[in-house]
Amino acid sequence: MNSINPDDFKVIGSINLSKIKTLLDVKADDETKEKKLLKVQKKLSKKQDEMYAHNKYAFLICLQGMDTSGKDSLIREVFKEFNTRGVVVHSFKTPNSSELEHDYLWRHYLALPEKGKFGVFNRTHYENVLVTRVHPEYILFENLPAITKVEDITPDFWEKRFEQINNFEKHIVANGTIVLKFYLHMSKEEQRKRLLNRLENGEDNWKFSVGDLKEREHWDEYMKYYEEAIEKTSTENAPWYVIPADDKEMSRYIVAKIIWEEIQKLTDIKEPELDEKVKANLDVYRQQLKG
Template sequence: MSDGRAERIAEFVEPLRVEPGSRVDLERDFDPRYKSGMKKREGVELLRIGVSLLAEYQTRLAAQDTYGVVLCLQALDAGGKDGTIRHVMSGVNPQGVRVSSFKVPSAEELDHDYLWRYAQRLPARGEIAIFNRSHYEEVLVVRVHPEFLLRQHLPEHGPGRGVGDDIWDRRYREINRWERHLTDNGFKVVKVFLNLSKEEQRIRFLKRIDLPEKNWKFSAADVRERSRWDDYQKAFSEMLSATSTRWAPWYVVPADRKWFARICAAAVLAHTLMEIDPQYPDVPPEVRKDLLVAKRGLEQEAPAGAPSDPYAARHPSSEQAGPHGGKKRGKRKKRRKHG
């Protein structure tokens, strides 16, 4: 980007990125209250800019119809996933975005391999799919509650089968290979973990109880899961260590301040789209000729006294049209291939 936006956003999200191959201790390495020295009033404007950027790049992604994007959102209860989706995606075209929330698997889903139900919700080319919880539940909740494995009908005997001690390492490898397969085929996987402190979770749970309009959000099961806090911290730390890869890195977003978490999530997604750098397709010369013929016909239909082309009259520079029908673009530097 000639205006430096891509470089600034890349610099902003870099402290959030889990370096592939690194060993993560969530409590030691990432502060849930980190805010990069930013004040909330600055954040409101930055989020507006981020949402505008996402709208611009989403339109280009859809027009190019080559890449798709999968945004995986993970967090503990009350981590802010729903609010992040609502605010970050507020300016995009809903036709190009699909949000899937993964609850307890159904009987049909349990009759397939553990990645099957997530594969059913992948985006088409040109789309953004948001997973509110994702395939990482299979190495998080299921790891903290290994009894859930019994419902998955896994074979019990034979090499590499069943629920042996190596099951989590196997699943990490399987997930990494699956994400590499998606990336190699043009589907970028971007993963965001909303990192909430135990005290902030307590405060948010109390708010859900104190405010009648938020009572529906509260579940006693959430408090029971809170008693397994240390187990979840360990599971998250090991997951981040094992599955942050060069082709699909994790970003740990400080979630104690909702406004800052939303800025970070928008920046991470914008960074991903800028790396893809989708372009509007060029129109072939023969199609361009047909457009010019249609343009002349429409101009001749203008009412008396009205400009033949109101848009061109308001934007004189649009007369300098390139093969795609817009202003001529300068040559772009060749970008490295992704995946």
């Protein structure tokens, strides 16, 4: 199996999604990929235990992608070996009435991971510059000052949102949260196959939504706005990675490998040592328990 270099997927500068591969030729079968993933899973799990005890860093994993790009299954597989106390997943839906009474980042602040934990955003704060770009009428539900109709939403409005998102991420990074953002890059043809499979496979019928077909009609718009959002918000401290997602097994392994590479950079992570007084009396405590 060909080696994976995380830097090959990191976004630096402008991008053209139509020119980025959605499928890699890695010279490996699914069994090999699964074994590679399992190896990384176990290493991540051990390191996460140390991170939990160290209690100074958190990880925020942001997943974006078109419908059927594999976000749910990626979360299930990549974090399978984690202690459940160490990872919390949030799947953000359409904002409810309470959330709309606050600014658009409020609900994401509330869901940020505690120190020592991994937080996974399945769809993220970037929906506010993606779905709302394709459907700007959704902005009107936010009841913002000076915006009473779609025509009030100017290009400057979106530029300010990108700036606000960058500032949000800069703030949480400065306070110990490592931010990694992944766009699962799937081809339109692969999405067609996966949607069709949901219709033809009785066990997967429940996953099908007519809304997926409606959003599929806006594919080109979404690609345009994904490119802009990724370009304007991929920073040194909160980078975007474009992950080929036509092969689910491979996309899971690549994401896991990138997370592993990043967590290894935190060289100060270690389990805390026992208090000297406790260490000096270990034999006493053993005797009490054997008593």
